[in-house]
Amino acid sequence: MNVGIIGTGNMGKVLIEAFIESKALLPSKLCIFNRTIEKAEKIKINFPEITVTSDAEDVITQSDIIFICVKPLQIHPLLQQISPCLTHNKCLVSITSPISVHQIESMVNCQVARVIPSITNRAFSGISLISFGESCSQHYISYINYLFSNISEPVLIEEQVTRVASDIVSCGPAFFSYLIQRFIDAAANKTEITREQATTLATGMIIGMGELLQKDIFTLQTLQEKVCVKGGVTGVGIEVLEKELGDMFEHLFQSTHDKFCEDIEDVHNQFI
Structure with a gap:
């Protein structure tokens, strides 16, 4: 099956590299387009068999399934531009969260899905979030x-x-890498360890913890219980976290949802 990708920014590039390096997709089966053509051409340097096109319509005509990897407010004008090329036998996949599959289906005469990837997919790991439109066939x-x-x-x-x-x-x-960086900075600021050494130790710790969870050796809860000996150093540290964190994560989710509502409203105004 031929796959097209419109938009080769951060996540578009992640998908291209992950699909090819995991051998899910041959480079010769990929057709890509980016408004700044140099970005697409840089990807082709590493994967010469990829086809780089000069416009989005060429991606549609050469592909069976097309991933739209552009910013939310760019999708509506893009759909207006490419909709004449989108026939029922093709499938359009958006990777942006504020636009629903139903909104896209209202504009195009093709099958529709949405996949929200993660940067962790670049390492063939983590989760990808999928929603299928009513138009999407079992084949796609x-x-x-x-x-x-x-x-x-x-x-x-x-x-x-x-x-x-x-x-x-x-x-x-991004959230947890920020927390880990603050963890490292505090260690370097309060003790004699260097940032470089603290970074090495923290990185190894995170990778090791991930392996414990991946292999079902511990859950998040049992991992805390195994490390946190009552009355020990870890317990003292956990007490500080419990006191200092407060409602931080509740505030985080509230803020992201507030921004999401703004994005949905902006998108909605395009689709009405």
Whole structure:
């Protein structure tokens, strides 16, 4: 099956590299387009068999399934531009959360799905969040699941949990890398350890913890219980976290949902 990708920014590039390196997709089966053509040409340097086109319509005509990897407010004008090329036998896949599959289906005469990937998919790991439109055939449902099973664990989600699921899966790596960086900075500021050494130790710790969870050796709860000996150093540290964190994560989710509502309103005004 021929696959097209419109938009080769951060996530478009992640999908291209992950699909090819996982062997889910041959480079010769990929057709890509970016408004700044140099970005697409840079990807072709590493994968010469990829086809780079000069416009989005060429991607549509040369592909069976097309991933739209552009910003939310760019999707409506893009759909207006490419809709004449989108026939019922093709499938359009958006990777942006504020636009529902139903909104896209209202504008195009093709099959529609939405997949919200994560930066962790670049390492063939983590979760990808999937929603299928009513128009999507079993043929494309199976193929999308195949593609993302090679680079992630695909999880089907309902519309009402789109934002929080995206916060956990897609935004989560940025949130927790920030926390880990603060953890490292504090260690370097308060003790004699260097930032470089603290970074090495913290990185190894995170990777090791991930392996424990991946192999079902511990859950998050049992991991805390095993490390946190009553009256010990870890317990003292946990007490500080309990006191200092407060409602921080509740505030985080409230803020992301507030921004999401703004984005939905902006998008809605385009679609009416």
